[in-house]
Amino acid sequence: MSDDFDYIVIGSGAGGGPVAARLAEANHSVLLLEAGGVDDPQKQNWNYKVPVFHGRATEDEQMRLDFYVRHYEDEQRQEQDPKYIVERNAGRHGVYYPRARTVGGCTAHYAMIIIRPHDSDWQTIEDATGDRSWLPREMDKYFARVESWHIPSAPASGHGKNGWLPTRFASVLGLGRDAIRHLDPSIGEIAIDAWLANPKELSIHWWDRPFFPIAAHIAAKLDPNDLRVLKRHGVGVIAVPMAIDQKGHRAGTRERVLAGTETGRLELRTHCHVTELIFDDADPLRVVGVRYLTGERLYRADRDPNRFGKTTGAAQEVRAKREVIISAGAYITPQLLMLSGIGPRDELERAEINIPVRVDLPGVGRNLQDRYEVGIVAQAGAVFPLLKSATFDCPTLDQPDGDEYFKEWSTGGTGLYATNGAVIGFTAKSSVAENDEPDLFIFGLPGSFTGYYTGWCLDAVAPPHDKWTWLLLKAHARFRGRVTLNSKDPFDPPKIDFKYFERDQNGELTPESKKDLQAMRDGVRIVNKLLEGVRHPLPLHPGCMEGVDLETDAGIDKFVQDRAWGHHASCTCRIGAEDDPMAVLDSSFRVRGVKNLRVVDASVFPRIPGFFVVMPIYMIAEKAADAILADAR
Numbered sequence: 001m002s003d004d005f006d007y008i009v010i011g012s013g014a015g016g017g018p019v020a021a022r023l024a025e026a027n028h029s030v031l032l033l034e035a036g037g038v039d040d041p042q043k044q045n046w047n048y049k050v051p052v053f054h055g056r057a058t059e060d061e062q063m064r065l066d067f068y069v070r071h072y073e074d075e076q077r078q079e080q081d082p083k084y085i086v087e088r089n090a091g092r093h094g095v096y097y098p099r100a101r102t103v104g105g106c107t108a109h110y111a112m113i114i115i116r117p118h119d120s121d122w123q124t125i126e127d128a129t130g131d132r133s134w135l136p137r138e139m140d141k142y143f144a145r146v147e148s149w150h151i152p153s154a155p156a157s158g159h160g161k162n163g164w165l166p167t168r169f170a171s172v173l174g175l176g177r178d179a180i181r182h183l184d185p186s187i188g189e190i191a192i193d194a195w196l197a198n199p200k201e202l203s204i205h206w207w208d209r210p211f212f213p214i215a216a217h218i219a220a221k222l223d224p225n226d227l228r229v230l231k232r233h234g235v236g237v238i239a240v241p242m243a244i245d246q247k248g249h250r251a252g253t254r255e256r257v258l259a260g261t262e263t264g265r266l267e268l269r270t271h272c273h274v275t276e277l278i279f280d281d282a283d284p285l286r287v288v289g290v291r292y293l294t295g296e297r298l299y300r301a302d303r304d305p306n307r308f309g310k311t312t313g314a315a316q317e318v319r320a321k322r323e324v325i326i327s328a329g330a331y332i333t334p335q336l337l338m339l340s341g342i343g344p345r346d347e348l349e350r351a352e353i354n355i356p357v358r359v360d361l362p363g364v365g366r367n368l369q370d371r372y373e374v375g376i377v378a379q380a381g382a383v384f385p386l387l388k389s390a391t392f393d394c395p396t397l398d399q400p401d402g403d404e405y406f407k408e409w410s411t412g413g414t415g416l417y418a419t420n421g422a423v424i425g426f427t428a429k430s431s432v433a434e435n436d437e438p439d440l441f442i443f444g445l446p447g448s449f450t451g452y453y454t455g456w457c458l459d460a461v462a463p464p465h466d467k468w469t470w471l472l473l474k475a476h477a478r479f480r481g482r483v484t485l486n487s488k489d490p491f492d493p494p495k496i497d498f499k500y501f502e503r504d505q506n507g508e509l510t511p512e513s514k515k516d517l518q519a520m521r522d523g524v525r526i527v528n529k530l531l532e533g534v535r536h537p538l539p540l541h542p543g544c545m546e547g548v549d550l551e552t553d554a555g556i557d558k559f560v561q562d563r564a565w566g567h568h569a570s571c572t573c574r575i576g577a578e579d580d581p582m583a584v585l586d587s588s589f590r591v592r593g594v595k596n597l598r599v600v601d602a603s604v605f606p607r608i609p610g611f612f613v614v615m616p617i618y619m620i621a622e623k624a625a626d627a628i629l630a631d632a633r
């Protein structure tokens with residue numbers, strides 16, 4: 001291939017990977033530039049492939065990108081978070097926020113949970129822009145285009161059968177078989193007890209097909225992605241849908257990209273970090289290409305400064321005959337725009353930054369959104385027999401075939417290691433839910449999970465295996481943070497301030513923060529009910545939950561404000577109306593005021609979508625490909 005391409009895509013994550021593959025399939029030449037690498041085909045990266053190792057994947061040396069962020073500007077408030085203290089004591093200023101630098105981006109370490117977004121996520125964009133192609137029923141087709149659902153379902157469920165992403169529920173049968181083999185009723189008992197304590201069921205009725213076979217009806221009753229459940233704003237007990245292929249391997253955009261390269265029109269260049277956009281000499285608002293540097297780990301987001309890499313040559317330039325698409329994620333996409341002079345004037349003209357303004361777009365880097373999440377860890381009566389012999393480790397010299405679960409996974413693609421750990425889930429509505437849509441997502445897993453800090457992945461599965469975590473996620477949290485430059489060095493990570501639970505000048509929580517806190521309080525109360533169960537109450541784990549009071553409102557409020565975290569950073573270059581000064585993109589993903597430039601990743605949403613972001617990003621990537629191809633005709 002020559003060094004002139006129809007399209008250049010920056011970043012191969014959830015947004016960039018699918019859009020690049022789709023453009024190549026439509027007969028265009030595409031260059032995909034990725035700062036990270038891909039596995040040596042001679043060596044197996046088990047952390048990537050084995051679903052239960054998703055925690056290890058976040059901390060994998062080859063793939064990890066370690067950001068350190070602030071939840072609060074106020075130091076005293078920030079200090080209350082035990083995760084911050086851990087990092088600060090180790091000389092890392094902030095709360096660890098895992099990202100990935102590898103082919104597939106964060107889908108190389110995500111927990112593979114696939115949830116259909118809420119209707120209001122799309123309606124918000126239609127309302128703001130008047131573009132009817134964003135209407136929820138229009139967007140349904142993109143869900144079906146992405147998905148290949150491996151469970152029998154009715155056409156009315158809206159599932160896709162022929163998409164590029166294999167999806168299914170976790171291997172419950174395999175897990176059940178393992179539990180029976182280990183004489184372990186305990187995990188199932190906790191799940192059933194929780195269900196009995198909160199016996200709400202999704203809104204699939206007896207008249208909804210399929211009723212026969214009965215197994216398919218039960219599957220539909222547990223399926224949060226069934227379109228009928230979404231339309232009816234149903235809540236209740238769920239099985240957690242995951243992106244796992246038939247062999248029990250993780251499935252993400254890496255597979256999509258590698259399949260796309262087989263067209264011969266998609267060229268993937270790894271270890272290439274794009275540092276800036278190139279503009280036409282005659283038209284300073286027309287993007288014609290990008291400049292990048294080659295080398296491993298050039299971007300200085302790593303917990304260990306000794307690992308920062310060195311460039312392996314001079315800057316390279318490549319040209320796009322049609323367009324450049326930025327898909328570098330919610331932190332680096334706004335950074336790249338700002339480095340190229342596209343962003344808030346006051347930010348670019350700060351004395352320490354001093355980047356000439358090409359387009360004054362005040363919304364770049366603003367509107368940062370995420371979830372509020374908390375993990376509530378309980379003490380089980382005894383070690384779970386099922387987990388007694390699980391090492392949660394890759395094969396070692398002593399055990400070259402791995403432990404018994406690894407063998408089951410590698411031979412049959414089933415069992416404990418073919419899951420992400422989630423056993424059962426619930427969706428619920430808090431008392432402040434908007435649009436009558438569920439806004440709480442709760443799921444239970446054996447192990448302890450209290451958020452991200454370096455080393456979290458080993459603690460989460462460390463013996464004794466007698467801990468159970470209920471994880472609570474708040475959809476559509478109302479805080480709005482900001483990404484700003486620390487310097488104009490393209491390898492210097494930006495400053496990331498989430499502005500959790502904002503307060504007014506009198507130190508009072510703002511009305512929006514009060515609502516979020518109320519929603520989390522409602523969620524914790526539901527978790528309390530699940531812990532009480534009906535037969536086997538589980539107490540809080542004395543170590544993991546030391547000093548935590550979840551009985552009183554004040555105790556819950558403190559717990560949530562001290563310990564909440566998120567891992568779905570989004571919305572930093574949002575789509576919006578023409579007359580909205582804070583809109584960065586139009587409804588076809590074009591960067592305002594610039595020609596031949598689009599953004600396609602988690603940054604584009606005006607409001608963080610639903611419960612999980614990957615499926616919404618896959619959907620907008622497909623939509624963006626349609627928009628780009630329509631303009632090319």
Ligand SMILES: Cc1cc2nc3c(=O)[nH]c(=O)nc-3n(C[C@H](O)[C@H](O)[C@H](O)COP(=O)(O)OP(=O)(O)OC[C@H]3O[C@@H](n4cnc5c(N)ncnc54)[C@H](O)[C@@H]3O)c2cc1C
Nearest residue numbers: 011013014015035105106111112113274601602612613614
């Ligand atoms: C631990 C964890 C678990 C998660 N689990 C789930 C889950 O189960 N379900 C779910 O829906 N979501 C999950 N998420 C969130 C989800 O994975 C991400 O939000 C999503 O992948 C973001 O997609 P993106 O395209 O915006 O960016 P990314 O996927 O981060 O992709 C950006 C890519 O751009 C590359 N890049 C960046 N800068 C440059 C540059 N200058 N030049 C070249 N390349 C560059 C990066 O290396 C990366 O590959 C999880 C996130 C984390 C951290």
